[in-house]
Amino acid sequence: MTQLALVIDLNTCVGCHACVTSCKEWNTSGQAGPMVDKNPYAAEPTGTFFNRVQSFEVGTFPNTQTVHFPKSCLHCEDPPCVPVCPTGASYKRPEDGIVLVDYDKCIGCEYCSWACPYGAREIDEQQKVMKKCTLCVDRLYDESLPEAERKPVCVLSCPTSARIYGDIHDPESEASKAISDAGGYQLMPEWGTAPANHYLPRRKVSIAIHEEDLQRVDNPLRKEDRGPRKPTTRTTLDDSTSW
Amino acid sequence: MKPAISVILLTTLIGTGQGLFLAFYSAEWFVLLGILRPPLNDYSGHAAALSVLLLALGLVASFFHLGHPERAWRAAAMWRSSWLSREVIALPAAMLLILGYVLLKLSAMDSIVLVLGESIPISISTVVGFGAVLAICALFVCTAMIYACLKFLRQWHSPLTVLNFLLMGCASGFTLASALASYSQDGRFAYFVGMAIFLTLAALIFRFATLLRNKGLRSPSSLQSAIGVHHPTIRQIAQGAMGGSFNTRAFIHSYGASVVRLARRGFLVLGFVIPLLLLQISDESSTLICSLAFALQYLGLLAERWYFFIEAEHPQNLYYQMIS
Numbered sequence: 194m195t196q197l198a199l200v201i202d203l204n205t206c207v208g209c210h211a212c213v214t215s216c217k218e219w220n221t222s223g224q225a226g227p228m229v230d231k232n233p234y235a236a237e238p239t240g241t242f243f244n245r246v247q248s249f250e251v252g253t254f255p256n257t258q259t260v261h262f263p264k265s266c267l268h269c270e271d272p273p274c275v276p277v278c279p280t281g282a283s284y285k286r287p288e289d290g291i292v293l294v295d296y297d298k299c300i301g302c303e304y305c306s307w308a309c310p311y312g313a314r315e316i317d318e319q320q321k322v323m324k325k326c327t328l329c330v331d332r333l334y335d336e337s338l339p340e341a342e343r344k345p346v347c348v349l350s351c352p353t354s355a356r357i358y359g360d361i362h363d364p365e366s367e368a369s370k371a372i373s374d375a376g377g378y379q380l381m382p383e384w385g386t387a388p389a390n391h392y393l394p395r396r397k398v399s400i401a402i403h404e405e406d407l408q409r410v411d412n413p414l415r416k417e418d419r420g421p422r423k424p425t426t427r428t429t430l431d432d433s434t435s436w
Numbered sequence: 437m438k439p440a441i442s443v444i445l446l447t448t449l450i451g452t453g454q455g456l457f458l459a460f461y462s463a464e465w466f467v468l469l470g471i472l473r474p475p476l477n478d479y480s481g482h483a484a485a486l487s488v489l490l491l492a493l494g495l496v497a498s499f500f501h502l503g504h505p506e507r508a509w510r511a512a513a514m515w516r517s518s519w520l521s522r523e524v525i526a527l528p529a530a531m532l533l534i535l536g537y538v539l540l541k542l543s544a545m546d547s548i549v550l551v552l553g554e555s556i557p558i559s560i561s562t563v564v565g566f567g568a569v570l571a572i573c574a575l576f577v578c579t580a581m582i583y584a585c586l587k588f589l590r591q592w593h594s595p596l597t598v599l600n601f602l603l604m605g606c607a608s609g610f611t612l613a614s615a616l617a618s619y620s621q622d623g624r625f626a627y628f629v630g631m632a633i634f635l636t637l638a639a640l641i642f643r644f645a646t647l648l649r650n651k652g653l654r655s656p657s658s659l660q661s662a663i664g665v666h667h668p669t670i671r672q673i674a675q676g677a678m679g680g681s682f683n684t685r686a687f688i689h690s691y692g693a694s695v696v697r698l699a700r701r702g703f704l705v706l707g708f709v710i711p712l713l714l715l716q717i718s719d720e721s722s723t724l725i726c727s728l729a730f731a732l733q734y735l736g737l738l739a740e741r742w743y744f745f746i747e748a749e750h751p752q753n754l755y756y757q758m759i760s
Contacts, residue, residue, distance in 0.1 A: 203665075213676070237679035245676030247755060249659075251667045262663050264676065264755060277585070279511035279521035298510055301503015304520050306686060307437070310588045310657070312752030315682030321503025378664050381751065383656040384588050392664050 196270060196290035196362045197328055198389035199345065200371045201263050204396050206355040208246050208261030212347035216244040216265075216326075219346040223331055225296055229319035241317045243326040244347055260395065263347075263356070266313040266326035267380060267388030268292050274305035274314060283323070290362075290389060291330055296322045310384050361389055437589070438689045439745035445497035447579055448608070448737045450527065451601060453490030454572040455609015457534055459631065460484060461565045463613075463624045468556050475622040481541025483616055484534050484565075487609075491531045519585050523578035530575050533568035537561050576602045583744075590653050591748045596646045603639035604707075604737055610635055611711060611733050615726035618718070625720045633715050636733070640708035643740065647700070650747055662754040672757035687750045699743045707736020 220243055221228040230240035244265040251258045268285075272292050275283045282298035283305050285291070294305075294314075299322040306314040306323065314325045329345035332338060342349060348358040359368030368391075371377060377391035460480045466472040499505040511524040540546040540561035548557045580601035583592040610632035617625040659670050675681070714729035 208674075232679065239677065239679040239681060242677070242681070245681070246674075247672065247676045248674035249663060249665070250671045250673050251665055251669065253669050259673070260663065260665055273587075276514075276517035277520065279514050279518045279524055280507070281514045282510075298507070299504065300507045300511055302501060302511070302520065303503075303686065304518075304582070306682070307589070307750070308586055310751040312683040312687065312750075312755055316503060316686075380664060381657050381661050383661060384751075394664065 194290070194362055195288065195360050196268075196389050197333070198268055198290070198359070198361045198368060198391065199265075199328070199348065200357040200359070200361075200368045200377055200391045200393060202355040202357070202371070202375070202393040203260055203262065204355075204375075204393060204398070205353045206246075206261045206263060206351075207353055208248055208259070209352060210246050211350045211352055212263055212356060213242060213244050213246055215346045215350035216329075217242055219329060219332070220327070226320055228324065229317055231318060241315055241324055243324065258395065264311070264313075265347075265390070266292060266328075267311060267386075267390040268326075268328060270387035270389055271385065273308045273310070273384075273386055277304050277308040279304065289333075289360075291328045292325070293327055293330065294323050294325060296320065296324075299323050310381055310386065311388075361391070437745045437748040437750055438686055439742045440501060442497045442499075442501040444738060444741040444745070446494045446501070447601070448734065448741055449490050449494035449497065450575065450579065451605025451737070452608040452612060452734065453487045453494065454530070454575060455606040455635075456490065456612050457484055457487040457537075457565075457568060457572060457609070458606060459610045459613035459628055460487075461537075461569055462631075463627055464562065464565070466627065467624070468558075468562070470555075472627055473623045475617075475620065475624060477620070478541070479616070479620050479622075481538050483613065484541065485538045486612075486616075488531055488534045488538060491527065491534070495527060495531070519578050519581040523575065523582060526571055526575040526578045530568060530571035533564055533571050536564045537568055540564060576605060583748075588655075588657070588751050589748045590655060591650045592744075594646070594649065596642060596649065599642050600639065600646060603635055603642055604740065607632060607635035607639045607711075608730065608733050608737055611715065611726070611730045614715065614718070615723060615730050618720055618723040618726045621720065629715050629718060629726070632729075633712060636708055636712050636715070640704070640712070643708070644704070655749060655751060657751045657754060659754050659757065662751070675756055683752060684756050687753055688756060689746060691746065696743070696746055699739050699746065703736045703739035703743055705736070706732050707740050708733075711736070 217228060228241035232238050244263060247262045247264055249260045249262060251260055268291055272285055275285050275292065279302065280298045280300055282295045284293060286293060301316060301321040301323065303316060314323050317324045332346065333343050335343060344358045348356045357368050357371050359366035361368050361372065363369060371393060372391045375393040377393050379388045379391060460483045463472060464480060467474045499508065502508060511521055514521040515525055546559050546561045548559050549563065550558050552558055577598060580598040584594060584597040587593045610628055614625060614628040614632050617628045660666050711729040711733040714725050718725040
């Protein structure tokens with residue numbers, strides 16, 4: 194069974210919000226109707242977003258790291274928001290595991306938002322229906338798009354390639370390999386929701402290299418001083434020949 | 437959680453309505469069995485009509501919670517998985533059955549269909565009323581399970597939630613029944629008031645037990661597990677939205693600890709202690725005292741339901757440590 198998901202590399206995310214703005218741009222222009230903005234140019238700007246980047250400072254000054262944390266629907270494999278929906282507007286697609294909301298069936302009771310421990314759902318103040326990340330389901334199978342662009346728009350817009358898209362049930366996919374190679378983990382695993390989206394942890398980005406790591410002290414070439422010939426100052430054939 | 441006013445009204449109003457019907461229907465059986473003396477004028481049809489009215493008011497209040505009330509009928513679809521959907525079925529079912537009971541009682545259509553044993557005549561209204569009792573019990577369970585089934589809202593995820601909804605609904609219903617019986621000079625007053633005292637006391641005990649249980653609860657989630665960074669010191673510096681978001685508006689309340697404490701003490705005193713004292717000193721002629729007991733108890737239960745929301749800590753709040 195396919196389970197499409199995002200793998201987000203916290204090690205490379207720089208918190209630029211390109212995924213946030215491109216997500217808003219793509220999804221507000223779609224056939225599902227706009228994602229409302231309230232007071233966009235006033236004191237308390239707010240609105241509907243499928244994806245947000247939060248920032249956390251880890252450690253105590255001066256030994257701190259800033260972790261930028263993109264947060265969207267995790268498309269759980271056992272989504273607690275789906276069975277509680279009284280109308281069946283919330284559903285998980287069996288064919289690719291994407292959790293979606295049918296905006297025509299949603300009555301806006303907000304019960305699914307109570308049932309989501311991640312706070313991934315929000316009500317659209319204008320349309321009065323529950324909205325959340327669709328994994329850009331309207332791009333993934335759109336054959337009018339070049340094949341390379343049939344991906345969530347946040348993945349395409351990420352300047353540091355911190356977002357990897359793929360089928361996490363396919364062990365050969367880029368996403369699965371990233372999870373297994375870089376220690377991908379799920380958020381709040383204690384609730385048993387099995388989020389499909391994974392995060393890659395921060396890693397050490399510097400290593401100490403000593404002289405002897407680069408050049409063996411017992412290097413026989415060095416020992417007998419028979420290194421490559423030193424550059425000469427005389428003109429060589431290369432200098433005098435016209436190619 | 438931030439208290440949702442329409443849901444507070446819905447759960448308290450239908451709880452009282454259900455308790456009121458149970459009070460009069462159970463009294464009817466005790467009369468049939470010869471344990472209680474029948475009232476001089478049978479007003480149980482009117483009392484049941486009041487019960488339908490309370491359920492209807494609750495239903496109206498619930499519509500204000502919806503973004504699309506015109507699509508509310510769709511909510512009956514997922515009864516296999518959703519307790520909310522089951523409530524959406526149980527509430528109209530209970531209303532219809534109680535309404536049937538009311539119509540039978542108030543019209544001349546009610547007649548005896550069978551005689552139990554030698555001397556217990558069962559009329560159609562009694563049969564329909566029994567159906568209403570089943571629907572009411574189902575409704576109590578559905579309403580409470582909406583909250584109790586959410587496993588990571590640990591303050592709600594307990595059988596105590598179901599028991600509390602049942603006991604508080606019945607307590608307020610029997611208190612209202614006492615006031616009605618006192619007004620109608622009904623001989624069954626002692627039964628109503630005795631049951632009201634018993635149920636209010638039981639509700640107090642289990643609500644207090646719930647408070648104690650919730651005081652010791654520790655969430656298995658933390659900011660560390662929420663973002664997957666295992667460092668003891670993490671400080672949020674940005675929430676991803678400057679002017680707040682649905683997440684901050686719907687889940688995070690801004691009431692101070694003193695307001696919350698006042699609500700807790702207030703609902704314990706108003707909802708349980710004062711009604712207990714008033715019911716204890718009331719007699720058949722003290723309509724005013726019983727009415728006051730009901731009014732204060734209902735106010736107290738409104739405060740209780742408000743506190744019920746405040747008490748629940750949603751794990752999503754971990755992602756919203758500060759406004760930025």
